[in-house]
Amino acid sequence: MKAIVIHHYGPPEVLKYESVPDPEPRAGEIRxxxxxxxxxxxxxxxxxxxxxxxxxxxxxxIPGVDCAGVVDALGAGVTRWQPGMRVAAAGVMPLDICPExxxxxxxxxxxxxxxxxxxxxxxxxVPACAAIELPDQLDFHHAAVVMRHVxxxxxxxxxxxGLKAGETVLIMGxxxxxxxxxxxxxxxxxxxxxxxxxxxxxxxxxxLELGADxxxxxxxxxxxxxxxxxxxxxxxxVLYDNIANPKVLPKAFRAIGFDGRLVTAxxxxxxxxxxxxxxxYHKRITIKGQPGYHPADVPxxxxxxxxxxxxxQIERVLPLSRAAEAHRLVESGESLGKIVLxxxxx
Numbered sequence: 001m002k003a004i005v006i007h008h009y010g011p012p013e014v015l016k017y018e019s020v021p022d023p024e025p026r027a028g029e030i031r032x033x034x035x036x037x038x039x040x041x042x043x044x045x046x047x048x049x050x051x052x053x054x055x056x057x058x059x060x061x062i063p064g065v066d067c068a069g070v071v072d073a074l075g076a077g078v079t080r081w082q083p084g085m086r087v088a089a090a091g092v093m094p095l096d097i098c099p100e101x102x103x104x105x106x107x108x109x110x111x112x113x114x115x116x117x118x119x120x121x122x123x124x125x126v127p128a129c130a131a132i133e134l135p136d137q138l139d140f141h142h143a144a145v146v147m148r149h150v151x152x153x154x155x156x157x158x159x160x161x162g163l164k165a166g167e168t169v170l171i172m173g174x175x176x177x178x179x180x181x182x183x184x185x186x187x188x189x190x191x192x193x194x195x196x197x198x199x200x201x202x203x204x205x206x207x208l209e210l211g212a213d214x215x216x217x218x219x220x221x222x223x224x225x226x227x228x229x230x231x232x233x234x235x236x237x238v239l240y241d242n243i244a245n246p247k248v249l250p251k252a253f254r255a256i257g258f259d260g261r262l263v264t265a266x267x268x269x270x271x272x273x274x275x276x277x278x279x280x281y282h283k284r285i286t287i288k289g290q291p292g293y294h295p296a297d298v299p300x301x302x303x304x305x306x307x308x309x310x311x312x313q314i315e316r317v318l319p320l321s322r323a324a325e326a327h328r329l330v331e332s333g334e335s336l337g338k339i340v341l342x343x344x345x346x
Contacts, residue, residue, distance in 0.1 A: 009050030037119030064119030151293030175203030244270025
């Protein structure tokens, strides 16, 4: 099969499109013929540049921390899946052989695309327990984006922040992937009031188009003053931030109201940010960092996407052979949506 292989760290050109042996599913695994894999700023692009070595990747490596496609082979003991079923897989999963129900597995785990071969390939073998069936209403490209970002955003807003209908949430990075998903979950799933914040008028417009009640360009006005005005001086109940911009986040933090919550699963513009500790204790603010998601939430995320409540923002779909170009697009910072690689495209 064809795959993208990283033999050494460096610029996008180190992504080599080459022939490698077809993966054979071990006991308890399935093989997926891939139709979509997303390009991620940290787990793919930063990793390729050599900035994520603390995560323990071992080269050579087929990157790609998610995928969507069709089951085309089964390992011994797999009964839940059948060839032809449409599935997605992503994230942390067993590294050693384990039963398809994952029962009593206590071995090592790791992310596909980091600790085991990933989705930048025509095929990948993953534990059967790591796959989820796709609704018929979702195509592979959108399903891959949903699998990558929606469960994380869902976990942050629903479980970690405990955002409730009628509360107000400030979504930072409205034009980004987690930001755009967060707007839709907060508005369409939870029923909260949404203030979207971004650094350009174009991205502010995106936030409003996705359903935000208000949107603020933090490079054109005082973010704290604007949010306080929009909330009648009360401040927001939840601040949702996955950027940690040291110039912007302090102002957003000051816009959190009494018993407010700040939740985050990212810091690619940080990580060091100064916050007002007097505001922290006077307003009884809780700060929670929580990467990842609860597996039980994933079917809810796909159901919400299938129902039209969440629409993944895809800017471009490229053939797998153009992975280096995809990495350059992400590194440029100009993309407003997800870049998806499709190994079935010529």
